[in-house]
Amino acid sequence: MIALPALILLPATGGLTAWLSDRGRQASSLSWWVAITTILLQALLLLFITCTAEWGHGPWLAHFSTPWIPALGIAARMDMDGLSLVMLWLTTLLSFPCVILSARDVGEQPGLFHLLLLATIAGINGVFLATDLFLFFFFWELMLVPMYVLILQWGHEDRRRAAIKFFLFTQGSGLLMLVAILGLVILHQHATGIVTFDYFVLADTPLMPTTAMVLMLGFFVAFAVKLPVVPLHVWLPDTHTQAPTAGSVLLAGILLKTGGYGLIRFVALLFPEAAARFAPVALALGVAGILYGAWLSLAQDDMKRLIAYSSVSHLGFVLLGIFSGSPMGMRGAVVQMVAHGLSTGALFVIAGSLQDRLHTRDMRRMGGLWQALPHLSSVGLFFAIASLGLPGMGNFVGEFLTLLATWRVSPPMAILGTAGLVLSAVYSLTMVGRAFLGPPHAGQGTIHTPPPADFGPRQMTVLSLTMALLLLLGTYPQPVLDLSLPAPAHATPQPEGLHP
């Protein structure tokens, strides 16, 4: 289906158009309109793909393949299953708040800003679709550079260090993954004499248990840096804190999910045995992440930092779900990723808006904002509660399913994971209490003599839609649950007739 590569080319061309339309002009909103149009078109395209997908013909829904570097067995091959579809929808939906609400961030060079934003989205779409390992790695690397520049150009005070840290961590671990990919390819060549990067062919490579473990770890480290898993999370708090609002939303909402997606697609399904043997360690790391992230969240004064650490905690559940080894856990992990994308994305929007209005992220200098900013504060309360996992929201479904699946494997891990939920209630409510409730901060009224503007209709519309989606996910998660079980790697998808 030609629509799959279109999903990558559309944001890329849209970005270039946005850039060209704003060359040499300052403070023009033309590029913003181009970007909005591009995302709208992308949503329509995705709707078209969803409608025309081959439903009922097995787990794979759409295919595209064309030779790219045939001499090395590299093809531009993309296949979409339910998991990819869910992730693509998440990306598309979250790009709306990124573009609509980022107008305040942009300042100068809006064309370049939108180019980078859309280029990142193009790379992410590619990651969710590619089933040729070289193509996958190509997109994996491709989404880093624009993100790096976004943080570097439009970030906050300590952006240089944060940007370079982000890049070195992700790129370094990416190179490890490259070596693992090539190791797999070469082993496959030794076994069969064929050089190929095709996911489905490589999945059948006969591997010694030790070799499989080593290769699996190469992939795991790259995805664990992205997700992030605890000892490798060091880049995340800085990067999230320093990134511009749109960057934070993109990072927390989607970029981290590429790690979870990769763990499912390229660790759990490509190396099932090795992943099963590694599961105890991964579960322990997941629980460590949940507790450590929550514990550090408790100690933060910086609002964005608090949300960043809470991400570490919430994404620990994803790791639990994936490595619990059951379909239920896998589904829970996907729901958790979607819910976390929506709720944390929204929280970053709120933190970013607060920073724009109060010029601080420090919660010690906030307080009593409810009187001044009733809309913003109530939205903040909603998403804080969603994030702590109140029943009725998507996060609850995800956490519940992963914990249930973990309980079947290892009750102690599930108990420890549940303890993380208690902590998450504490830090979420503390954040609400310190920022929105309580007495107003002493300096507040005098510094900002005109009281800061509340959320306007534009923000309220976007955030209300996000709320509706979270509630829908919490009350009727069945469609996502049905879709989110990833298609097995050995079920070779139907040929499309491109190659007779």
Add this chain to the structure above:
Amino acid sequence: MTTLLSGLPPSLPILSGGIALLLLCIAWRRSEGRAIVIALATLLLAFASLWWPLLPWPGDPMGMLFVPDGWFTYIAALILLSSTATMIMAWRETGTSSDEFYLLLLLGTLGALVMAGSADMVIFFLGLETLSLSLLGLIAWRRTHPTADEAAIKYLILAGLSSAILLFGLALSHADSGSLRFAAPSLEGPEGPALPLAATALVLTGLFFKLSAVPFHTWLPDVMEGAPTPVASFIAVTSKIALFAALARYFAGADLLRPDAAGTELAIVALLSMFGGNLLALGQNNLKRLLAGSSIAHVGYLLLALLSPGPFGLASAAIYLAAYAAATSGAFAALGGASVPADIAGWRGMFRHRPALAFAMAIMLISLAGIPPAIGFFAKTYIVIAGVSARRIVLLVALVASSIIGLYYYLNVVRAMMEPAPEEHRAARGTPANAGLIAILAIVTVLAGLFPETLVRQTHSLLRPAPIMREASLRPAAPHDILYRE
């Protein structure tokens, strides 16, 4: 004599003829315009002649002076193209342009071609010296520049020393085997392994000096800084390509996977070059010195490809050479075209003042760092394929680790270019020819990165090494056939 010259590639007489013509023209009347026209025409004619049908040659390099095989043709194309790039960079650049400059460039190109195609030690040495001596003149070109003399003297002494070492190695090699063939001597000779080992070690030392591999690299940053920008590009690109080609030819018959002395020495030098080069570049504020460090590191990556015989080894090296040549020439062309001091502070705010130039420079740096979509990404991946295929685990780990260091300093330059500039000072722009060169190189770098298939086909089995068959031979992969059969 006719049999000896039967392998002579037509590009060599063409270049020699062009040089003679240029000499005559200079003797008659000086004109920079005519000089560059003659020089460029000679290069283009030599480039075109690479596709002329060769005189019949036996196919066996034994007893021949030149081997006009696929490896030579490919390397010669790279050398001629990068020399052309150097020439365009030098055109009308302040302080470099003069008739003799182009003469020396042509002479150096001739030396580089001779080196790349030689099958004989004497011919190789002739080529090497031709290149070295013309480089000396080029380095010392800006006589008034304070660092030019220092650079030239440094180069003179070290080039002389390394030539002497190399010559001694070649002599020992001849004493051992009685042949002048330019190839690593076999260790299973009647005299025992001591003599061939010593010969190989000395030849390698000489080559490493010229190739500026760590620990023989100390001259390179100073020389690059002191030399005019086009000359620095010539040293970093043309001369290195020729030397690497000769090194690959020298070891074409040897089994580098065997853990003997030569393989170990190459591996250690590769490791040191990756880390040494990148660490050297890390501390630099001057972009020329930074590129010098980066070029040392790239020699290390190339050595990894050389050390990974098999179906991918030299093919990946060939693609890497092309990627390196395009990106490094482009970076130097951008340096020359910017007309600002070559330190990072001078490049601050380049994205505001000269967005096109900064964009092109960023593409070059991204390619050197190995980030998609530039060709450097594919080339580095290809080298890693070769390394994994030959199980060079230690060197691969070194490549990954040193690449991360590399990322830091390449991105640091990009970052500086994005920062707001301190003040609005804009010097003269580069020539339109230089701007065109930068644009072409940037487009090539990106397009080749997106569609590397042609290059991969071109470079497949250029230099046929001694057949080292592993468990499974490489079949042309056809994943689709496999997939869609059924």
